[in-house]
Amino acid sequence: MVPKLRVARPTDNLPELLRFYRDGLGLVELASFTAHNGFDGVMLGHPQAPYHLEFTHQPGHHVGRAPTSDHLLVFYLPNLPDWQAATQRMEAAGFKPVPAYNPYWDQHGTTFEDPDGYRVVLQHAAWKL
Template identity: 65%
Template structure:
C-alpha cells in the first residue's frame, strides 16, 4: 500500500497527511489497523493534556492515522456507514494479499453502503464502525 517517491522528487515537497479521529478504545483498534491492514505504530503518547493517542502508518508513506482517547469524553461509533478510508491497490496480487491478511486476522468484509465500492473492492468495518475500503484499482487523476 506504500508507493515509492518518483526519482528526483524530494519527500519534503510532498505534503504529509494525518487523519485523526477519536475513539473510546485504542487497544481494540490495533488488531484491525496493525495486524489486518499492516500498519505500524510510529508514535504513541499518554496523558498529554488529558489525551492518550497512537499514530499508525508506514515510514515511507506521506500519511498516517492518529487515534485519540480524551479522558472523560465518550467518542462513540461512526456517525454513518459511509465514513470511509479508501486504499487504492492496483496490483491484483497485492490486493489479494491485503484481503487475505484481513480475513486471516478475523475481519470479514461487509457490504458497502455505497455499492460502488463493491464493484472493485471490499469494505471492512473497524471496532468503532468506521470503514476501510481496499479498492482493486489505480487512483488516476
C-alpha cells in the same frame, strides 16, 4: 514538496483499533503516547508514506460510533497479489468484509468496518483522477 497528511480521530476503542489498523490492515505503529495532556494515542502508517492515522482516547470521555456507514478510507491496491494479501490479512486477523454502503466500492473492492463503525475499502484498482 508533497505535504504530509495526518487524519486524526478520537475513539473509545484504542486497543481494538490498533488491532484493526496495525494487525489487520498492516500499518506500522509510528509513535504512541500515554497520558499526554489527558490523552492516550497512537500514530499508524508507513514510514515513507506522506500520511498517517492518529487515534486518540481521552479517559472518561465518550465519543461514540461513526455517524454513517459511508465514512471511508480507501486504499488503492492495483497489484492483484498485494490486494489479495491485504484482504487475506484482514480476514486472518478476524475482520470480515461488509457490504459497502455505496455499491460502487463492491465492484472492485472489499470493505471492512473498524470497531468504531468507520469503513476501510481495499480497492483493487489504480487511483485515477
